[in-house]
Amino acid sequence: MKYSESIRDAQAVMMRHDKRVFICGLGVPDPKGVFGSTVGLKEEFGDKRVFDTPACENGTLGILLGASLQGMRPIMVNQRVDFFLLALDQLINHASKWKCMFAGRQEMSVLVRLIVGRGWGQGPQHSQSMHALFAHIPGLTVAAPATPYDAKGMIISALQEGGPVVMIEHRRLYDENQDVPEGIYRVAFGQAHVAIEGKDVTLVASSHMVAEAKKAARVLLGQGISVELIDLRSLRPLDVQTVYASVKKTGRLVLVEGDWKPCSVSGEIIAALAEKDPKIFKSAPVRVMWPDMPVPTSAPLETAFYPSIKDIADACLKVLGRPVLAAEVKPEKANFNGPF
Amino acid sequence: MISKDLKKKLLRGMLRLRLIEERLAAIYHQADEIKTPMHLYTGQEAVAVGVCAALRPEDTVSPYHRSHGWYIAKGGNLCAMMAELMGKEAGCCKGWGGSMHLLDVSAGVMGSSSILAGTVPHAVGAALAFQIKGEDRVAIAPAGDAAIEEGVFHESLNWASLKKLPVVFICENNLYSTSTHLRDRQPSVDIFKRAEAYGMPGSRCDGNDVGDVYTKTLEAVNRARRLEGPSFIEVMTYRWREHVGPNYDWDLGYRTKQEGEEWMIRCPIKALAAEFPAAQVQSYTDEFEKEIDEALVFARQAAFPREETIRV
Numbered sequence: 001m002k003y004s005e006s007i008r009d010a011q012a013v014m015m016r017h018d019k020r021v022f023i024c025g026l027g028v029p030d031p032k033g034v035f036g037s038t039v040g041l042k043e044e045f046g047d048k049r050v051f052d053t054p055a056c057e058n059g060t061l062g063i064l065l066g067a068s069l070q071g072m073r074p075i076m077v078n079q080r081v082d083f084f085l086l087a088l089d090q091l092i093n094h095a096s097k098w099k100c101m102f103a104g105r106q107e108m109s110v111l112v113r114l115i116v117g118r119g120w121g122q123g124p125q126h127s128q129s130m131h132a133l134f135a136h137i138p139g140l141t142v143a144a145p146a147t148p149y150d151a152k153g154m155i156i157s158a159l160q161e162g163g164p165v166v167m168i169e170h171r172r173l174y175d176e177n178q179d180v181p182e183g184i185y186r187v188a189f190g191q192a193h194v195a196i197e198g199k200d201v202t203l204v205a206s207s208h209m210v211a212e213a214k215k216a217a218r219v220l221l222g223q224g225i226s227v228e229l230i231d232l233r234s235l236r237p238l239d240v241q242t243v244y245a246s247v248k249k250t251g252r253l254v255l256v257e258g259d260w261k262p263c264s265v266s267g268e269i270i271a272a273l274a275e276k277d278p279k280i281f282k283s284a285p286v287r288v289m290w291p292d293m294p295v296p297t298s299a300p301l302e303t304a305f306y307p308s309i310k311d312i313a314d315a316c317l318k319v320l321g322r323p324v325l326a327a328e329v330k331p332e333k334a335n336f337n338g339p340f
Numbered sequence: 341m342i343s344k345d346l347k348k349k350l351l352r353g354m355l356r357l358r359l360i361e362e363r364l365a366a367i368y369h370q371a372d373e374i375k376t377p378m379h380l381y382t383g384q385e386a387v388a389v390g391v392c393a394a395l396r397p398e399d400t401v402s403p404y405h406r407s408h409g410w411y412i413a414k415g416g417n418l419c420a421m422m423a424e425l426m427g428k429e430a431g432c433c434k435g436w437g438g439s440m441h442l443l444d445v446s447a448g449v450m451g452s453s454s455i456l457a458g459t460v461p462h463a464v465g466a467a468l469a470f471q472i473k474g475e476d477r478v479a480i481a482p483a484g485d486a487a488i489e490e491g492v493f494h495e496s497l498n499w500a501s502l503k504k505l506p507v508v509f510i511c512e513n514n515l516y517s518t519s520t521h522l523r524d525r526q527p528s529v530d531i532f533k534r535a536e537a538y539g540m541p542g543s544r545c546d547g548n549d550v551g552d553v554y555t556k557t558l559e560a561v562n563r564a565r566r567l568e569g570p571s572f573i574e575v576m577t578y579r580w581r582e583h584v585g586p587n588y589d590w591d592l593g594y595r596t597k598q599e600g601e602e603w604m605i606r607c608p609i610k611a612l613a614a615e616f617p618a619a620q621v622q623s624y625t626d627e628f629e630k631e632i633d634e635a636l637v638f639a640r641q642a643a644f645p646r647e648e649t650i651r652v
């Protein structure tokens with residue numbers, strides 16, 4: 001099942017199972033169904049539970065939060081993270097604080113789905129991931145599933161557990177394929193997954209960068225280097241313990257993340273390890289992240305902006321004190337060719 | 341026509357609210373027991389009391405920073421409010437909310453927000469839930485005359501009207517946003533007339549006439565119950581005391597004492613009380629003062645939240 005299909009499936013399963021669940025957002029009932037992730041839901045569940053909204057992200061989120069206070073379990077779909085930034089007031093000032101501010105007597109529940117764009121000139125306002133921004137806020141759960149299995153399991157966890165959950169979905173993961181169980185199962189928040197076991201270097205990734213890191217790990221294996229790849233799966237709560245256990249073993253850490261470095265999740269992990277055990281590193285950790293500037297548009301600039309598989313492999317070689325790769329690593333799949 | 345019984349209920353509601361607010365003003369700095377920014381409702385009583393009298397217990401209100409009036413008028417627990425203002429464990433938010441974040445779910449008082457217009461979409465969302473679940477309930481969205489300047493307010497009106505949701509928007513127009521007059525913030529278009537642009541009825545009522553507030557709200561609430569959609573009501577009212585805190589602020593110069601006195605002469609409580617024997621009004625006053633005394637004793641004796649609640 002594709003990532004997009006697993007998301008669709010999770011929502012459909014939960015809507016069949018739980019009358020409280022409904023879904024809305026710009027384009028949700030469209031024929032294309034938000035890149036396939038909402039296709040057919042309106043036909044199955046009707047337009048009272050599956051509907052479009054006016055273009056008003058803050059209002060929409062506030063309305064869904066208000067509905068959740070009456071026992072509903074809404075899903076809000078956003079075709080890009082960037083558009084959702086208009087709703088930060090309802091997310092940060094309201095949803096994240098509600099339970100604490102009212103001493104647990106009321107809690108707001110919503111699953112906010114956010115899609116990150118990349119490539120085909122989408123540029124500075126259609127490609128932001130905003131991991132750090134969301135992960136900074138107490139009271140939020142921030143999921144960044146890298147696989148179809150996790151995407152489905154995390155949607156189910158969000159809808160069953162309640163509370164405000166932000167799920168960051170990378171557009172480039174939408175065609176990833178994996179066997180996904182039928183029916184209901186959960187993937188817990190705050191539990192990283194050791195995607196590849198290894199002993200030489202710990203490579204920490206999230207979201208789309210997990211797929212890229214896997215490719216880098218394969219290249220390195222060809223050079224006799226054993227990478228331990230950790231897929232963070234959620235950015236809040238953050239599973240520092242799994243990373244710690246791995247670095248305790250390897251002593252070497254590379255973090256690859258589709259976001260800017262300052263105040264980042266990757267920076268937080270390095271800080272947490274340094275506080276816990278300053279002698280844990282055999283060499284300085286390295287972050288492979290975006291240049292400190294908005295995402296560019298023109299194709300050659302995009303290529304220069306995003307970390308390549310070689311960049312990831314080179315960072316691992318660097319922390320091991322080995323020479324970097326001589327040549328670029330060829331992409332396995334054809335590049336994304338738009339339009340959106 | 342408003343029955344004598346209803347008039348009695350409205351008078352008692354307003355009088356009780358006035359006495360609560362005036363007591364809070366009196367004690368606020370006496371021993372500095374109330375360490376929370378407090379936006380008093382004195383002068384505006386007819387709004388919340390008139391609106392809430394037109395509601396059923398299962399209907400909801402989503403208040404804003406000037407929250408005491410809505411909380412009390414909808415039936416929020418007085419002891420829990422006093423304890424909350426003093427930051428006590430027995431408070432309605434166990435000391436995590438304060439004056440701007442009151443809540444009493446059992447009375448239909450949803451959590452209030454101090455972000456302008458922050459709870460307006462929550463009321464619309466409550467109405468959406470009522471519609472999806474087929475419940476015969478109505479949500480009230482109160483907002484000040486500045487809150488209606490926020491984008492989310494307009495987003496909420498658009499949604500509510502589009503989906504014909506059972507919600508009533510109440511704009512409490514007390515002319516000021518802190519110390520800035522309406523004329524310096526908005527073009528001179530009557531606020532209630534803007535509702536028409538969203539395809540919903542808009543009306544204005546006299547915030548010193550609790551019967552007018554009640555009657556117009558009931559009309560709007562009935563329309564919502566008939567599933568005909570939302571309405572908008574602008575209530576002309578006046579905040580007597582300073583924007584935040586217990587004092588009068590005529591000395592600041594952004595408004596004149598004369599302006600204030602013109603509103604105070606038309607005090608909504610005085611107007612209605614004149615229809616009742618003075619002794620009867622006095623007996624209500626005594627009853628409420630005693631209730632407030634007891635609530636304050638309760639709050640003072642209550643424990644503070646334990647520090648261990650703050651986890652690292």
Ligand SMILES: Cc1ncc(C[n+]2csc(CCOP(=O)(O)OP(=O)(O)O)c2C)c(N)n1
Nearest residue numbers: 406454455456484485486487514516517518
């Ligand atoms: C989004 C936001 N902006 C600014 C403020 C600061 N603020 C608090 S109360 C207030 C005035 C509000 O006026 P109005 O809505 O008319 O309500 P009133 O205080 O008159 O009852 C302002 C500007 C705020 N709380 N939230």
Ligand SMILES: [Mg+2]
Nearest residue numbers: 484485516517
């Ligand atoms: Mg005002």
